[in-house]
Amino acid sequence: MEHLVRSCYKQGGYVFAKKAANLAGDGRVARLASNENPEAPSPAAIAAAQEAVRTANRYPDERVDVLVSALRAYYGNYHFVTGVGMDGVIETLIRTLVDPGDKVAVSTPTFSFYGIAAQAQGANVIAVRRQPDFSVDTAALIREGKDAKIVVLCTPNNPTGNLTSFEDVQTILEGICGMLFLDNAYVEFSGTDYLPLMRKYENLVIGRTFSKVHSLAGLRIGYAFVPAWLQPFYLRAGTPFTVNTISAAAAAAALTDKAHADRYIGQVVTWRKQFSADLKYPVLPSGANFVMVDVTPFTCDEVVERLAAKGVLVRSCRSFTGLADHYIRVSIGEDWENERFIKELNAL
Structure with a gap:
């Protein structure tokens, strides 16, 4: 009955980031793949x-x-x-x-x-x-x-x-x-x-x-x-x-808890600067709660897999049409998550 499916859905679709549940082991995982706010709701x-x-x-x-x-x-x-x-x-x-x-x-x-x-x-x-x-x-x-x-x-x-x-x-x-x-x-x-x-x-x-x-x-x-x-x-x-x-x-x-939002905005602004200063790879200018990093000479998928093995989840940009396969997207997380990411990416 697959012939009934519309042609636009025969392939493609949204590509999801790697999840913590996909990783083996029960260690603490730095979840920096989905542009989430690491703090609990207000x-x-x-x-x-x-x-x-x-x-x-x-x-x-x-x-x-x-x-x-x-x-x-x-x-x-x-x-x-x-x-x-x-x-x-x-x-x-x-x-x-x-x-x-x-x-x-x-x-x-x-x-x-x-x-x-x-x-x-x-x-x-x-x-x-x-x-x-x-x-x-x-x-x-x-x-x-x-x-x-x-x-x-x-x-x-x-x-x-x-x-x-x-x-x-x-x-x-x-x-x-x-x-x-x-x-x-x-x-x-x-x-x-x-x-x-x-x-x-x-x-x-x-x-x-x-x-x-x-x-x-x-x-x-x-x-x-x-x-x-x-x-x-x-x-x-x-x-x-x-x-x-x-x-x-x-x-x-x-919307009534401005302090909650302001805390994360401050965290983002601080760590965007820190990523640019501390990473050995080029970090593109960002106004968001993530940065895009050029990981040449590696491919994005290679880096994603190698970081995942170290308990760090980041997003491969290969699925973004028109983007070269040597970029990763990294969310701003908690301090320990950001520090681990910097350490592990620089160690590649």
């Missing part, structure tokens, strides 16, 4: 989640008002939508706007799920290569974006870590005819704010997540700033009751 988020469990026998609020209200209190009077992680926001936005055959332009190399979700909707996905230094080729992206329903740009970019300037994003917005989806999953670590663009442009969606800075990766909660005109159509296209009661309550409470 006590406020944990308490809110525990309380919300009491009402888990009921369907969640379809408008996720507890979270949307908290986001407005935190950011101001913007229009918000939510999803099951950033992935859910991406998937629903594409479902809302894209018909089969429509064009979606993606600045690559980058997070692969943009293309996967667009293909699932029957889109014609165009990869727009970045410059050799991984900066965005704005002219090429605008050229391809002229007739695209959605242009996708991640900043700070996953896995390269580099930022696209506020001015370049503005240039892209003014040059394209469709929507720009700006993935800001890591923006809290960058010191850059793109939100002023929301007040000026009707073709901008900015996606964010609670997975990184707020330590809620396991609860899968994403959100986006959207123009007012788009919000009702997004809600109409969304799968019913996607964001569960517990995740929404925890995320809303997490």
